[in-house]
Structure formats: structure tokens, C-alpha cells
Amino acid sequence: MAGKFEVSKRANGEFQFNLKAGNGQVILSSEGYAAKASCLNGVESVRKHATAESNFHRHEAKDGRHYFTLKASNGQVIGQSQMYADTGGRDNGIRSVMDNAPGATVDDTID
Template identity: 55%
Template sequence: MSGKFQLKKASNGQFHFNLLAGNGQVVLSSEQYQAHASALNGIESVRKNAVRDGAFEIRQASNGKHYFVLKATNGQVVGQSQMYTSASSAQQGCDSVRRHAPDATLQDESTTTA
């Protein structure tokens, strides 16, 4: 199964998206965007940067858990993962984004109520 981007509108009127793996699990979440078009640009940035060398950075949170961020070429974070118990699990999450993001379909739910 391939992945998909799920685009939604938050209760504050802003837009955000998640990248779901083939099993439906969230592997990457975006920041919130004021405009629908900006969120779509964010999705395209994830597609493009997911396959770029050096785009992923694994970090450790203050609670000892690990997560990763996906950065654009300008260094801006375009997506962040959930928390993982180990750095190796976070690396597997990066690999999942690399596999799923380029060809993921778009499910735009932003026209429905948040």
C-alpha cells in the first residue's frame, strides 16, 4: 500500500497535513499554515526533500525520546515525526517518509469542518 497526505483544516481556521504510511500510521506532521495554497506547497516540499541527502535530522527530546525533522534546502523544517523510543526507530521513520512521500496521494479534507 502506498502512503497518503491527509490535509485538514484546524478549528482555528489554519491548515495542516499528515503523511500516513501504507498502514495508516502518521509518520510526519506539518506545522500550521494560514492559507490552503501554503499547505499544498508544504506537501510538495515534503515530496521533494524526502529523497534529498541530508534532509532528515534525528533529535532527542528532553524526555529522552527521539524524533526527526525534515528540512527544506533553506534549513526550514517542513515536517516533524511523532516521538520514538530509540534513535533507530526514528531512523526507520525517516526511511518510511523516503519511501512514501514522493508518490503519496493527497486526501484533502480541509473543506470539511475540523
């Protein structure tokens, strides 16, 4: 089963997307966007930038858990992962985004 982007609206009215792997696990989440069109542009940016591992930046949180961000060529963060217990999980998450994002469909039911 292929990955998909799910576009949703937050309680504060902002739009966001989550990239889910084929198993339904959220592997990347966006920031909040004021406009739906901007959110969809973010989806396209993930598709474009997820093909190069150099766009992924590995981080360690203060509590020792690991996560990554995906940055556009202008340096702006376009998505962040969940927290992982170890670097292996984080690196598998990066690989999953690289594998799923380019061909992922968009589940957009928000008007």
C-alpha cells in the same frame, strides 16, 4: 498500500498535513498554515526534499525520546515526526518518509 498526505483544518482555522504510511500510521506532520495553498505547497516540498537523507535531522527530546525533522534546502522545517522510544524507531520513521512521500497521494476534502 501506498502512503498519503491528509490535509485537514485545525480548530484555530489553520491548515495542516499529515503524511501517513500505507498502514495508516502518521509518520510526518506539518506546522499550521494560514492558507490552504501554502499547506499544499508544503506537501510538494516534502515530496521534493524527502528523497535526500541529508534533509532529515535527528533529535533527542529532553525526556530521552527521539524524533526527526525534515528541512527544505533553505533550512526551514517542513515536517516533524512523532516521538520514538529509540533511535532505531526514529531511523525507521525516516526511511518510511523517504519511501512514502515522493509518490503519496493527497487526501484533500477541505474547501
